[in-house]
Amino acid sequence: MNPVNPVDPAPTGAGGTGGTGAYAPKPGAAPLPRMIAAQAVLETKMLLRNGEQLLLTVVIPTLLLVLFSTVDIVDTGAGEAVDFLAPGVLALAVMSTAFTGQAIATGFERRYGVLKRLAASPLPRWALMTAKTLSVLVTEVLQITLLTVIAFALGWSPQGSPFAVLLLLVLGTAAFSGLGLLMAGTLRAEATLAAANLVFLLLLVGGGVVVPLENFPAGAQGVLGLLPVSALSEGLRDVLQDGAGLPWTQVAILTAWAVAGLAAAGRFFRWE
Amino acid sequence: MRSEPVVQVQALVKRYGTKTAVDGLDLVARQGVTAVLGPNGAGKTTTVETCEGYRRPDSGTVRVLGLDPVRESAALRPRVGVMLQSGGVYSGARADEMLRHTARLHAHPLDVDALIERLGLGSCGRTTYRRLSGGQQQRLALAMAVVGRPELVFLDEPTAGLDPQARRATWDLVRDLRADGVSVILTTHHMDEAEQLADDVAIIDAGRVVAQGSPEELCRGGAENTLRFSGRPGLDVVSLLKALPPDFRADEPAPGSYRVVGEVDPHLLATVTSWCAQHGVLPDRISVERHTLEDVFLELTGKELRS
Ligand SMILES: Nc1ncnc2c1ncn2[C@@H]1O[C@H](COP(=O)(O)OP(=O)(O)OP(=O)(O)O)[C@@H](O)[C@H]1O
């Protein structure tokens, strides 16, 4: 209790039917770890309960992986198709959760006053953002586990260092979260919904996910290579397909997006 | 007897672009229940949300439980419960789930099951928020405002759109909160609600407080009452007026319906009935009406519709 202005707990007059003390003030915030954990669990539940979100984060990446590995639709270069596709689909999974899913969900939370109401609760804003990040990470772990199992079933033989893969995934998550939150915190919810889906589709096609960047005109390749999803899928491919060490160019591109995106989101995000 | 103010607003000004929503508003709320009344667009929500720390005043000062709601928000938030005018819940969350979650953010929450029971939220079952009825959504928001055992709750139109039973349940809860020492600031359009619940009423119009006091004080404003009776149309009102003491007014606002306004007392009632007897009129309805808060409200804020 804050001592600045102690409130006299005695009822001030007639009119009440109760006065049993059940509602007597006893305010206080829960411990931070408990608040963050509760918030992260709720956010994850909301995400997993949402059918459209699941379509985006689970069904589409899984279908793409299975379909393109088993049917020869695009030329994926030399070697097993699944060795080319798995890194791209992992990048897509990260984008679908950290960017598309998070942007749409947060956009509607803002629109329906959820963020506003939470801002009046004892949960600090940074703790809400931490919880959102945790929920994104939990979802990604589920996605990556599922996709990895499927890829192995399709004959995937990954190379390289798990540490490099992890670093790329984390940087990709940071970059996509920044961009997703920037969109959710500045556009109207409907605009976010449309734009996030459009961007998802465009990057799916043009971001080196299932179509190799080499299939694009030389002039376009340089620009497309700078996109966060291309950097993530190319980086993952360098490691997982070719067994390279840390792909510094892609790490640098993702770091730049992460810093710019998160800074812009922090600066321009509007809670109402 | 009434202690330190729980909310103190001084010369608050809040603009949205060029539109001045709150225009030099002064409001003091003490322990107990304070009702904020006012027509649509009067600035109720803006005022309340400034107290909740959502808006920074353009000028003026706001203190809630002695704290600055923006600068000292971290200290204030756990002590205050908030019910927004609408929304505030994940569209995919169930009522009990959201209430339990809100409880988890507090150190000593109320018993969630008892609260669900009390506000009739048990019947919501597995229905998610977006499919709850408007009244169920309102009750959930109310439950979320009180579950953390706050010292002070802000309720923005807590009974808007509720059926009579739910409205009673909300009133009973507000009374119990008050009896247990929780202060309540609520906005409402229902005069009877303010009369029933509030220790203090503030009437806001065009961003200013135009009257503040207990419901009794406000209604006493004029000691005048109204006596109404019905008889055959076209009675001689001038003759009636002559029979009355000075300072009384009499008219026939609708054919066959008569009105006498002044300090109506038993003698006046006798005067009117004997005038009726003299004129062979049998009033088929006769009533004396105290001024209600609604009369005061309409007098102060005008009868025309607001934009
Ligand atoms: N976010 C906003 N942007 C611009 N104008 C606003 C905003 N919020 C409120 N207003 C304007 O400020 C004025 C006061 O609005 P407010 O919501 O405080 O009224 P209110 O008394 O709560 O009304 P109601 O009874 O309809 O809820 C209105 O004219 C409204 O149009």
Ligand SMILES: [Mg+2]
């Ligand atoms: Mg309002």
